[in-house]
Amino acid sequence: AGFTVAIVGRPNVGKSTLFNRLIAERQAIVADVSGVTRDRIYGTSDWNGKTFNVIDTGGFVPDAHDEITRAIARQVEIAMQEADGILFVCDVTTGITDIDDVIADILRKSKTPVWLVVNKVDHYERQLDAQEFYRLGFDPIFPVSAISGSGTGELLDAVVQHI
Numbered sequence: 001a002g003f004t005v006a007i008v009g010r011p012n013v014g015k016s017t018l019f020n021r022l023i024a025e026r027q028a029i030v031a032d033v034s035g036v037t038r039d040r041i042y043g044t045s046d047w048n049g050k051t052f053n054v055i056d057t058g059g060f061v062p063d064a065h066d067e068i069t070r071a072i073a074r075q076v077e078i079a080m081q082e083a084d085g086i087l088f089v090c091d092v093t094t095g096i097t098d099i100d101d102v103i104a105d106i107l108r109k110s111k112t113p114v115w116l117v118v119n120k121v122d123h124y125e126r127q128l129d130a131q132e133f134y135r136l137g138f139d140p141i142f143p144v145s146a147i148s149g150s151g152t153g154e155l156l157d158a159v160v161q162h163i
């Protein structure tokens with residue numbers, strides 16, 4: 001039960017890094033109590049007194065490009081059915097790829113809210129590069145660095161407004 005957010009995107013954009021950042025505190029507590037492994041894909045996040053569930057998708061991804069696109073599209077469709085909101089993660093260092101375009105096409109039809117996260121914005125120059133992602137049709141966009149945590153506060157503010 002409760003508000004659930006799914007993290008989707010192609011491989012290596014930083015979905016799992018973002019997931020770990022969003023749930024870090026709770027995860028440490030759970031690991032201490034029950035000894036669960038760190039690579040679980042369901043977590044809980046707290047922000048400003050509001051709690052929501054987070055799902056990290058994309059554990060298994062095939063090698064061939066066509067297969068990758070199909071597998072990711074399937075994960076995105078499932079996420080749209082299961083979640084109350086979607087974090088669509090892209091990578092500023094690669095720019096928009098054809099798989100990003102495929103995912104964006106699916107998500108633009110979503111009835112649930114979609115937050116476009118442009119990850120790996122580790123320094124100011126990349127803030128400028130991130131503007132390219134407005135072309136995918138989501139507004140606002142959320143430039144973040146999942147590694148440093150910068151920008152994730154603004155993202156969490158936007159998410160919990162929907163709870």
Ligand code: GDP
Binds near residue numbers: 016119144146148
């Ligand atoms: P996933 O496949 O989408 O789950 O991506 P991962 O979370 O496994 O990250 C893929 C790679 O991107 C790893 O080498 C991460 O360290 C790196 N990465 C993730 N977030 C950031 C970030 O904010 N900045 C930079 N420079 N690298 C990142």
Ligand code: MG
Binds near residue numbers: 057058
């Ligand atoms: Mg991952």
